[in-house]
Amino acid sequence: MSQVEATGVVTSRAAGRRPQTAAGFLALFRSELLLTFRRVRTVVLLGILAVLPVLIGVVVKIETDGPSRGEGPAFIAQVTQNGLFLVFTALAVSLPVFLPMAVGVVAGDSVAGESAGGTLRYLLVAPAGRTRLLAAKFTAGLAFCLAATLTVALAALATGAALFPMGEVTLVSGETIGVGPALLRAVLVAVVVAASLSGLVAIGLFISTLTGSGIAAMAATVGLVITVQILDSFPQLHAVQPFLFAHHWLSFGDLLREPIYWDDVLKNLGLQGAYVAVFGSAAWSRFTSRDITA
Incomplete structure (x- = not known):
């Protein structure tokens, strides 16, 4: 994309934004959301995440005697008895590696990618404000976490x-619940998993404000994971x-008990909130005081 075209894209993204209004932030957030999910890289990442559960399901279906030995990822022994457990198994497999890497790529590129593309300076010419722009990028990162987890x-x-x-x-604590309540548990698990990645979004955003290279920011964020x-x-x-920040990621397994064990889940969410506060503040401090030259 040429510099003139990039300027036109940024101008269209900035159009209609009003400083110090909720409507202005929502317009900016929608713009960042569209920018994130229109990228080919984002579509490829979501496609890979969608294929992963299919591969797990096919392998378990073919090797039906595998789970009976008690080997493999969490919840895989229950998959052959109830397909709903494939949701929990897929999340347990993807959370340590695949989901955080995808989030790290998106978060790490959020600011540095704009700088590398030469669009950040033009974007800030509009009355968006650095704080609102950073908040919109963070919120778009959270939206990607939810989209990736739901995928x-x-x-x-x-x-x-x-x-x-x-x-x-049959829950891991031995109680049996119907399909409807089980689906609600699955939704709750997905939301908690998405929230578990919020600290990583803040870290990636901070790293993204430190460099003008999107590739370097993405590599640093993924390397940190x-x-x-x-x-x-x-x-x-x-x-x-x-x-x-990754220590309590698999605590969502406690949501599959009756009653639900909230201790580790709340520790996880509290820890993520602390990371968001610390690294979000660091990103804001760096971004608002930084000289934007590209």
Whole structure:
């Protein structure tokens, strides 16, 4: 895209925004949302996430004797008895690696990608305000978290219904609930998983304000995810592990108990809120004081 075309795109994105109004922020948020989901990269990432549950379901269907040995990811032993458990298995498989990497790519590119493309300076010429622009990008990142999580969950639900029986669900605590309540649990799990990635969005946004290279920001964010996952696997670091943003990601399994165990889930959400506050503030401080030259 030429510089003139990029300027025209940014002008159209900025059109109609009014400073210091909720309507102006919503217009800016819609613009960022469209920009995020129109990118080919975003579509490819969502496509990969949608294929993952299908592959898991096909493998379990072919190797029907595998789960009986108690091996494999969380909840996989229950998949052959009830296809709804494929939703929880797919989320357990994708959360440590695939989902955070996809989120890291989108969050890391949020500001740095604009700078690398030469559109950030022109975007700030409009009366958007740096704070509202940063808030819109963060909110768009949260929307991608939800979209990515729902993509995995819906693909898993469709695959599970096609390959395995569906019926009453026996929770991990032993109680049995109907399909309707089980689907509500699945929705709750998906929302909690999406919220679990909010801290990573703030971290990626902060990293994105530190550089003018979108590739560098994406690589740094994804590299940080991998590093934290490695650190979380060492028993010798048990004292610091509860403070790592990925430590409580799999706590959503407690939502499949009756009654629900909220302790670790709330710890996870509280930790993510702390990361959002710290790194969101750092991103705001950096972005509002930074000289924009591209």
